[in-house]
Amino acid sequence: MxxxxxxxxxxxxxxxxxxxxxxxxxxxxxxxxxxxxxxxxxxxxxxxxxxxxxxxxxxxxxxPSTVFESSSDFRLHTNVAAKNALAAEAVRFISPGMSVMFDDSTSALAVARLLPEIGPLTVVTNYRQITEELRAHEDIRLIGIGGEYSRTHDSFLGLPAQEMVGSLSVDLTIQSTSGITTDMTYHQEQEIVLMKRAMLEAGKVNVLLMDGSKVGRNALHRHTPVSQFDHVLLTGPIEETMLAAMREHTDIQLVEVD
Structure with missing residues (x-):
């Protein structure tokens, strides 16, 4: 050796x-x-x-910390039950024939794993884990977003990736991020923020998935106001006063975890 x-x-x-x-x-x-x-x-x-x-x-x-995002490998093994519960609820927004864009979050991956049961779909993503999950399914038309490969995130980022996303228009985007308060979402890395913002622009309907560990937490960079998402799915526990404040901005749905 x-x-x-x-x-x-x-x-x-x-x-x-x-x-x-x-x-x-x-x-x-x-x-x-x-x-x-x-x-x-x-x-x-x-x-x-x-x-x-x-x-x-x-x-x-x-x-994770306010300035450091955990690697994809670490995130794959955390809050799994919550992510699966969010995914089961998120597929209600998806129907056969739609185009759906996913970011490089492990919550989005949990949704992607359910897509073969829905039928013909077009899926766009920069997350290698999602392409690996769906590449063998003939009913899924898969469009991979290219760019510079990030080993930390196991995804493709950078200007080429952002420009490709900017050239597309999809029925639905599904993403997650590192933190959310009553009116703002956050992430530790500006390059990730730019990709997530580009994906929001590409989606006709935008859905945010957040497990309870991220609620009430911020990070170094502001991503986008909560009001920019059409639907926000959360797992608890979350204080009623916080839920009420968030619901002033958009549709907030609390998802139960088995």
Whole structure:
């Protein structure tokens, strides 16, 4: 085994461990991988620079913050029941023959997994996970949005992707984001915000899916006002006063989670 391959495998082991547990100390990772603390610090420095994990004093985290979005791998394993409940409700807006655009959120992926049951559809997305999910289904016409590949988000971003989205018009867009207050939505990264805004412009009807962990939370960049979405689907618990304030701006639906 080459030295480079060994380092790659070790770093993947670190990523898998941190994604599974949310965070880990450098000492934990040194014991896990059997290498020195100095080597572990180099590894987590590289992973932090690539945006896969967030380095902090003494260790590394996969948890989101106001300026750091978690990787796709981490988000795939969090709040799964809530995302599935939101997806089951969101498919009510989709009927055969429609065109639907999805962002690179794992909530959107949960919806995409239900689409083969609906029938012929045109699906547009920049999220590799969704293209992998739907590529074998003949009833799904799949349009992939190209651009610069982001390993952190497992999606395609940048100016080419934004320009492609700007050339399209779809019946429905479905997206999620990192935080929502009574009147505003947020995300940590401006490049993601620009893609989500472009998708909003492309949709005749826009639906936002948000699990309860994101409600009342903000992030570094303002995405768009809540009023720009035609429907907002949320899981609780959410205070009644907050729900009432949000309902002044658009249709808010509270979804129960089994």
């Amino acid at each position: 080459s030295k480079r391959a060994s380092r790659q495998e070790r770093q993947q082991e670190i990523v898998d461990h941190v994604v599974a547990h949310g965070f880990a100390s450098a000492a934990d990772l040194s014991e896990l991988t059997g290498v020195s603390l100095m080597t572990v610090h180099r590894d987590i420095g590289e992973l932090g620079a690539r945006g896969i994990l967030r380095k902090y004093h003494g260790g590394v985290s996969a948890q």
